[in-house]
Amino acid sequence: MARRFIAAFIGLLLPVIARAQDQATPTLDTIIVEGNHRVATGQVIGTAGLVIHSSISYRDIQRAVTALYKTGQFDHVDILQRSDSGKTLIIQIKERPVMERWSVVGVSRLSESSIKERIKLTNGRPLDRAALARSKGAVDSVYRAQGYYEAKVEVQQLLQDNGNVRVVFQIHEGKRVAVSQVTVDGNAAFKDQKLVDHMATRPEGFWWFQNGRLDDDRLSQDLRERLPLFYSENGYIDFQVTHDSLAVDSVSGKASLDLAVIEGNIYRVGSFDVVGNRRFSTEEISTLYPFGNSVVADSLGQEHPVFNRTQWDKATESIKTLYNNNGYIYAAVNPQETRRATPDGRNFIDLRWNIQEGPPATINKIEILGNDVTHERVIREAIVMLPGELFNRDKLIRSYQNISNLGFFQQPMPGPDVQPTSNGVDVNIVFRVQEKRTGNINFGASLGQGTGLGGFLGLQEPNLFGRGKRGSLQWQFGSNINDFTLSYTDPAINESRVSGTVSLFDSRQRFTIGDLGRRRQRGFSLQAGFPFFADRYTRVFATYGLQKISYEGGSTELQQQFICSGCTRSTLGASLVRDTRIDLPFPTAGQQATISGEYNGGFLGGSGNYFKTDLDGRWYTPLGAIGGNSQLGSGIRMVLGLTAKSGFIFGDAGPFYTELYSMGGTQYGIPLRGYNEFSITPDGFDPSASGNNAAGVNSFGKAYASFSVEIGARLSQSLYFDAFMDAGNVYRTARQYDPSRLFKGAGVGAAIVSPLGPIGLDLAYGFDRTDTFGKPKPGWKLHFRLGNFF
Numbered sequence: 007m008a009r010r011f012i013a014a015f016i017g018l019l020l021p022v023i024a025r026a027q028d029q030a031t032p033t034l035d036t037i038i039v040e041g042n043h044r045v046a047t048g049q050v051i052g053t054a055g056l057v058i059h060s061s062i063s064y065r066d067i068q069r070a071v072t073a074l075y076k077t078g079q080f081d082h083v084d085i086l087q088r089s090d091s092g093k094t095l096i097i098q099i100k101e102r103p104v105m106e107r108w109s110v111v112g113v114s115r116l117s118e119s120s121i122k123e124r125i126k127l128t129n130g131r132p133l134d135r136a137a138l139a140r141s142k143g144a145v146d147s148v149y150r151a152q153g154y155y156e157a158k159v160e161v162q163q164l165l166q167d168n169g170n171v172r173v174v175f176q177i178h179e180g181k182r183v184a185v186s187q188v189t190v191d192g193n194a195a196f197k198d199q200k201l202v203d204h205m206a207t208r209p210e211g212f213w214w215f216q217n218g219r220l221d222d223d224r225l226s227q228d229l230r231e232r233l234p235l236f237y238s239e240n241g242y243i244d245f246q247v248t249h250d251s252l253a254v255d256s257v258s259g260k261a262s263l264d265l266a267v268i269e270g271n272i273y274r275v276g277s278f279d280v281v282g283n284r285r286f287s288t289e290e291i292s293t294l295y296p297f298g299n300s301v302v303a304d305s306l307g308q309e310h311p312v313f314n315r316t317q318w319d320k321a322t323e324s325i326k327t328l329y330n331n332n333g334y335i336y337a338a339v340n341p342q343e344t345r346r347a348t349p350d351g352r353n354f355i356d357l358r359w360n361i362q363e364g365p366p367a368t369i370n371k372i373e374i375l376g377n378d379v380t381h382e383r384v385i386r387e388a389i390v391m392l393p394g395e396l397f398n399r400d401k402l403i404r405s406y407q408n409i410s411n412l413g414f415f416q417q418p419m420p421g422p423d424v425q426p427t428s429n430g431v432d433v434n435i436v437f438r439v440q441e442k443r444t445g446n447i448n449f450g451a452s453l454g455q456g457t458g459l460g461g462f463l464g465l466q467e468p469n470l471f472g473r474g475k476r477g478s479l480q481w482q483f484g485s486n487i488n489d490f491t492l493s494y495t496d497p498a499i500n501e502s503r504v505s506g507t508v509s510l511f512d513s514r515q516r517f518t519i520g521d522l523g524r525r526r527q528r529g530f531s532l533q534a535g536f537p538f539f540a541d542r543y544t545r546v547f548a549t550y551g552l553q554k555i556s557y558e559g560g561s562t563e564l565q566q567q568f569i570c571s572g573c574t575r576s577t578l579g580a581s582l583v584r585d586t587r588i589d590l591p592f593p594t595a596g597q598q599a600t601i602s603g604e605y606n607g608g609f610l611g612g613s614g615n616y617f618k619t620d621l622d623g624r625w626y627t628p629l630g631a632i633g634g635n636s637q638l639g640s641g642i643r644m645v646l647g648l649t650a651k652s653g654f655i656f657g658d659a660g661p662f663y664t665e666l667y668s669m670g671g672t673q674y675g676i677p678l679r680g681y682n683e684f685s686i687t688p689d690g691f692d693p694s695a696s697g698n699n700a701a702g703v704n705s706f707g708k709a710y711a712s713f714s715v716e717i718g719a720r721l722s723q724s725l726y727f728d729a730f731m732d733a734g735n736v737y738r739t740a741r742q743y744d745p746s747r748l749f750k751g752a753g754v755g756a757a758i759v760s761p762l763g764p765i766g767l768d769l770a771y772g773f774d775r776t777d778t779f780g781k782p783k784p785g786w787k788l789h790f791r792l793g794n795f796f
Contacts, residue, residue: 033059033061033093034056034094035058037058037095038095040096043101050099053073053077054073054085055070056070067085070097071085074097078131079132080100081102084097084099085098102132103165104169105127105131105171106129106171106172107129108127109173110122110174110175111175112179116152116154125175138161145159145177154183156254157180159175161174161175162176182259183252184218184220185219186218188202188205188208189264190264190265191266192267193267195240195272201236204232205232207220207221207225220261229250233245234246239314239315239316240272241273242269242270247265271347272353273312273313274312274313275297275354275357277356278292280292282361284363291359291361294324296317296321297311297313313355322341330399332398335397336364336431337362339359339361341360343356344358365431367397367431369394369395369432370433371393371434372391376438376439376440379414379472380439381471381472383473384412384414385439388405402435406419406421407588407589408588409437410588410589413468413590414444414468414469415442417722419440420438423435445465445467463483464479465478465479465480466478466479474497475497477494478493488514489513490511490512490513491511493509493510503536505535505545507531508532509530512527512528513526514526526556528553529575531552533549534548536548538584543584543586546581547579547581548580549579550578551576551579552574552575553575553576554574555573555662556572573612573661575606575613576607576611577605579602580602583600584597584598587624591723592723594626594628595627596626599622599623600622600623613662614657614660616656616665618654618655620652621651623649624650626645626646626647628643628645629644630644644717644718644720646718647728648713648715649716650712652710654740654743655667666706666708667710668686668687668707669710669734670683671683671789672766672789677712678749679730679755679770680732680773680786681749683695687707688707692705693778694778707737707738711744712733713733714730717730725758729755730752730753731750733748733749733751749772750773750774751770751771752770752773753786755767764791768789768791770789771784771785772785772786
């Protein structure tokens with residue numbers, strides 16, 4: 007009965023509702039548009055979507071208003087129904103003015119371009135008030151980021167006679183806010199100064215770089231990252247910054263940064279265990295546990311190290327690397343931390359590595375894509391992984407670095423792609439490369455400190471036939487030089503691991519620095535290289551060279567001591583070289599060590615009879631990267647480099663004074679920046695060794711020591727900046743060798759790889775220079791380097 011009653015009631019109600027709807031949605035006879043001057047009436051009606059002789063509802067009105075606003079042409083839209091007939095609609099609009107142009111006024115402390123690029127307005131279009139507000143906020147944020155917290159941005163809309171509008175951003179910059187002090191409330195474990203030392207936002211000080219600059223982004227990192235990290239490294243893992251405020255003095259522009267913190271409790275390491283490990287024993291994994299040695303004895307004599315978040319995270323990453331290097335790329339190492347407090351009020355954190363190993367991954371195949379010129383064998387020689395091996399993350403990275411070191415591809419290369427196979431366990435590895443132009447022809451004029459004005463013509467190709475073979479032809483000519491060199495290197499003779507180099511040369515040189523006279527040498531050299539016990543990075547080289555040398559002119563001393571008008575130099579040498587450097591030609595990691603010996607004369611014949619040995623070690627440690635992204639090798643790479651070199655000559659060098667050691671400058675002999683050519687002698691510093699003054703017999707020695715430390719920034723594969731310190735000396739004999747008696751210099755430099763070869767410029771300060779009376783006279787020296795890197 008109830009269902010029948012409800013059905014009958016709805017049946018009676020539906021006609022009533024239909025009549026009410028007919029009365030609420032009358033049929034339109036007329037649509038009137040009011041307030042439009044720029045936009046045509048038909049365009050307004052068409053955009054609204056209202057049609058004459060059709061019925062409309064309130065939903066149609068809402069859609070029409072929304073559509074008109076979306077055009078961006080109107081500031082106000084209202085739709086009214088004429089009350090007398092109800093069949094006429096009036097669309098009342100207020101058009102937005104067209105923005106004729108916009109400008110910025112009052113910018114002096116920042117670059118105007120950095121402000122304008124934040125303003126997103128378009129001339130000749132209706133004024134977008136939302137975009138105008140966003141632009142104002144963006145300009146204000148630029149000033150705040152640079153420390154101008156008092157800067158004000160006023161937006162002026164100037165109405166023109168034609169109805170258009172001009173927008174002017176009037177900027178009142180004010181003074182840059184400088185932080186004069188930082189106060190911290192709530193800290194008990196560390197003093198305010200200790201915390202400031204671990205922040206990037208610091209008060210201004212005496213030195214020019216202590217400017218107290220306030221930057222929103224740096225301050226945010228201080229509060230969210232740097233301070234919590236510092237506390238977590240000292241056991242305070244519950245540390246929080248609860249409040250920060252900035253009090254600015256509008257007169258002086260000085261600001262006081264006030265922080266409020268909650269340090270929380272200090273946590274010491276409690277228990278530790280490992281679960282889920284099968285591939286490695288708990289003892290093996292525990293060797294990477296970071297809290298086993300540096301412990302602190304508590305009041306009860308029990309040793310519990312203070313928890314260090316950074317050490318714990320690094321150790322966890324080391325465990326992941328350990329598994330990745332043994333094929334377990336799907337292994338998950340989950341660090342678990344459990345806080346607990348003892349009845350006596352001490353706080354401990356129990357640590358656990360929960361390991362889910364998963365199956366080991368085997369390399370199914372290695373693909374190389376993008377090598378249109380370079381033969382695939384050349385690239386595969388650089389890869390230290392083989393199909394069928396267990397995946398190894400370190401070998402993957404090293405293979406990528408070795409391919410980059412070839413110098414045949416655009417840098418930085420895309421990272422290697424590790425792709426699971428169809429079985430979901432094994433992987434395929436894809437290296438993608440992009441060829442670059444490797445060979446070059448160069449010609450032009452040259453000016454060298456040691457050889458004067460001349461010209462050059464060169465042809466170089468480090469990737470002949472796409473097989474990594476190197477060919478070079480160099481011809482330098484001029485009033486002081488005529489040097490022709492032809493060389494060819496095959497890194498893999500008959501596709502073996504034996505390398506070979508042959509060089510032919512005919513050189514005539516007259517040195518203008520030191521008045522070394524004229525030297526002519528003609529001859530050839532042969533070199534063969536072999537892997538040292540199949541080691542990829544260590545090779546043994548055997549060399550033989552034959553030269554015909556003659557000297558003419560030069561200083562009187564040199565002519566008397568070294569007389570040679572057709573001498574023969576026959577040499578047999580061997581060297582052991584280990585090179586693990588990466589990111590050449592400006593290394594960011596790795597090392598190079600060279601031990602070489604050379605025998606001249608004796609049973610080989612020729613002039614002279616001596617043995618020469620040289621030791622050269624170079625070590626590079628990465629210091630981190632600035633900027634860049636997740637791609638390997640991106641950003642500015644910071645590096646610490648150390649170079650140590652020594653050489654000794656035993657026996658009689660005969661007429662070959664150029665084989666002896668001289669030091670100073672960068673153009674001839676052993677480099678020592680901050681000093682003139684030939685100014686470092688076995689008798690000490692020679693202040694007269696400058697300009698074209700003669701180099702005497704005493705300028706040369708039979709032993710030397712040279713050391714260099716540098717902090718460098720590798721901006722790209724062809725641009726490098728560094729700050730360095732050099733030290734070195736020359737000794738008359740090997741017996742007088744004393745590496746504690748050195749001349750020191752320091753400075754800054756820049757180097758670039760150009761079509762002419764490596765070019766460097768160094769500004770160095772020589773600390774141990776003296777005048778002609780022996781009094782200290784340190785000073786600066788500018789050096790130009792061509793083809794000589796430290």
